[in-house]
Amino acid sequence: MLEGVNVALxxxxxxxxxxTVELAHExxxxxxxxxxxxxxxxxxxxxPWAVEFATDNDVVTEITGSVEHVELCGYDGWADVFLIAPATANTVGKIAGAVDDTPVTTCATxxxxxxxxxxxAPAMHEPMYDHPGVLEAIDTVAEWGVEFVDPRIEEGKAKIASEEAIVCDVARAAGDRSLEGRHVVITTGATAxxxxxxxxxxxRSSGKMGRAVARACYARGADVTLVHGVVGPQSASAYASPPPAIPYATVRNVESAAEMLEATRDVCTDADTLVSAAAIGDYTVEGSDEKLRSGRERSLELEPTPKLIxxxxxxxxxxPIVGFKAEASGDESAMIGxxxxxxxxxxxxxxxxxxxxVMGADRTAxxxxxxxxAARYEGTKSGLGGEIADSIAAIVGERGS
Structure with a gap:
C-alpha cells in the first residue's frame, strides 16, 4: 500500500x-x-535508539545547522508525507499557532x-481532546488540508488510532487520489x-478480498461503503480476538442474501461504482422459528436467491459494476468463459x-x-485490491471525461 513512499514520522x-516501534514496522x-x-x-x-532500530534510519532529535526540517519536509524535501503519531494537544495547538520550538512542530510548519x-494521529486524555481550544486548533489545522486520524475513545482516553487506520490515511494523503470525490460501494463476506x-x-468466504478492495479505493481518495456479510467457517484461531474496526469505510452489516440486496440497493442510489465481491448464497430456505430437534431425518426445500448484480x-x-466469479474447477479457460x-x-x-x-487465504490467483x-494476477489480496482500484479509477475517469 505504501510502496515507494517516504514517511517522516x-x-x-x-x-x-x-x-511507535510497531507503527514504524507496519x-x-x-x-x-x-x-x-x-x-x-x-x-x-x-x-531514540528504539526509533532508530524500528526505522533503520538516524533519528532527528534536534534541529541543527544541517536544517533537518527543510531537508525532510521542505520544497523538494525527502518526505512524501509527514506523519505525527502520536500527537499531543500541546503539539496540535503549537502547529495551529505556527509555534516552532520542537523538531516535530518545526517540521510541521x-x-x-x-x-x-x-x-x-492525536492521543491524549478525553477531557483534553474535548477542550474548546484543542478542538478549535484541530479545526484550524484541518482547514489547511491536514488529515486527522480520529482517535479511539475508550476508558476516558482519546487513544491513538489503530495501525491500520493510520496506514490507510497515510496512503490516502500520499496517493494520487484517482478516485477523489467518488462513492464506491463494495459487498464482501458471506451470506447466511x-x-x-x-x-x-x-x-467459507472471509471477506478479505472485499476489504482489500475497500482499502485500496479509500487510499485513492474514494468514499467507501462496505456492505459486509458474515465470515464463513474458520479455524478457532480466527476468533482469538474481537474483529478489528474498519476505519476506511462506512460499514453496513448484513446476514442474509435478502438483507445484502436491500442494503446494497439503498447505498447504491448515489454510488459511482459497485464492486460485488461478496460470496452471496445461491439458495435460501424457509426457516423455523423454533429450534429443530436433532436425531430426525429432514429435508430442506431450497429456493434460489435473487442475483444482486x-x-x-x-x-x-x-x-459501472465489477463482478466476482469463483470457480472450483481450476480450469483457466472455463473460468474465463x-x-x-x-x-x-x-x-x-x-x-x-x-x-x-483461495477463500480465507491472504494470497490469491x-x-x-x-x-x-483477460489479465492474470498472482500475489496478495492487498495487491489485487490495488489492481482492481486502478481499473475502477480508469473506468470512472473515462466516463467522467
Whole structure:
C-alpha cells in the first residue's frame, strides 16, 4: 500500500509513543521508507535508539545547522508525507499557532509551507481532546488540508488510532487520489440463511478480498461503503480476538442474501461504482422459528436467491459494476468463459475470476476478465485490491471525461 513512499514520522510526548516501534514496522511492512523525528518529551518515553532500530534510519532529535526540517519536509524535501503519531494537544495547538520550538512542530510548519501532506494521529486524555481550544486548533489545522486520524475513545482516553487506520490515511494523503470525490460501494463476506434460530446455511468466504478492495479505493481518495456479510467457517484461531474496526469505510452489516440486496440497493442510489465481491448464497430456505430437534431425518426445500448484480443493474443501468466469479474447477479457460458469460449478461465493467480454494487465504490467483482480454494476477489480496482500484479509477475517469 505504501510502496515507494517516504514517511517522516514525528513522535511527541504522549504515552502512546510506546507504540511507535510497531507503527514504524507496519509502515515499512507496507512498503514505506521511514525516518523518525522526536520531541524532547517523546525521548522521555521512548529512547531514540528504539526509533532508530524500528526505522533503520538516524533519528532527528534536534534541529541543527544541517536544517533537518527543510531537508525532510521542505520544497523538494525527502518526505512524501509527514506523519505525527502520536500527537499531543500541546503539539496540535503549537502547529495551529505556527509555534516552532520542537523538531516535530518545526517540521510541521515547514511541511505546511511546502505543501507536503501532513497526517496527524492525536492521543491524549478525553477531557483534553474535548477542550474548546484543542478542538478549535484541530479545526484550524484541518482547514489547511491536514488529515486527522480520529482517535479511539475508550476508558476516558482519546487513544491513538489503530495501525491500520493510520496506514490507510497515510496512503490516502500520499496517493494520487484517482478516485477523489467518488462513492464506491463494495459487498464482501458471506451470506447466511437461517434454518432455525441456531443453524444457518453459509459458505467459507472471509471477506478479505472485499476489504482489500475497500482499502485500496479509500487510499485513492474514494468514499467507501462496505456492505459486509458474515465470515464463513474458520479455524478457532480466527476468533482469538474481537474483529478489528474498519476505519476506511462506512460499514453496513448484513446476514442474509435478502438483507445484502436491500442494503446494497439503498447505498447504491448515489454510488459511482459497485464492486460485488461478496460470496452471496445461491439458495435460501424457509426457516423455523423454533429450534429443530436433532436425531430426525429432514429435508430442506431450497429456493434460489435473487442475483444482486442483476437487480442493481435493472435499477442503475448506467452504473459501472465489477463482478466476482469463483470457480472450483481450476480450469483457466472455463473460468474465463464463465466470467465472460456473467460480464455479458449483466453488462459489467469487468469480472474478477478466481479459484474457490483461495477463500480465507491472504494470497490469491485471479483473472481480470474484460470484454476483449483477460489479465492474470498472482500475489496478495492487498495487491489485487490495488489492481482492481486502478481499473475502477480508469473506468470512472473515462466516463467522467
Amino acid at each position: 514525528g513522535v511527541t510526548g504522549s504515552i502512546a509513543a510506546v507504540k 509502515l515499512r511492512r507496507q512498503g514505506a521508507e521511514v525516518r523518525g523525528v522526536m520531541t524532547g518529551s517523546a525521548q522521555g518515553i521512548i529512547h 515547514t511541511a505546511l509551507g511546502a505543501d507536503t501532506p501532513v497526517v496527524i 440463511e437461517s434454518i432455525d434460530p441456531v443453524r444457518v446455511i453459509t459458505n 442483476d437487480s442493481i443493474r435493472d435499477e442503475r443501468p448506467e452504473l 464463465q466470467a465472460r458469460d456473467t460480464l455479458e449478461r449483466a453488462g459489467l465493467a469487468f469480472v474478477v475470476a478466481n479459484d474457490a480454494s 485471479a483473472l481480470l476478465v474484460h470484454e476483449d482480454d
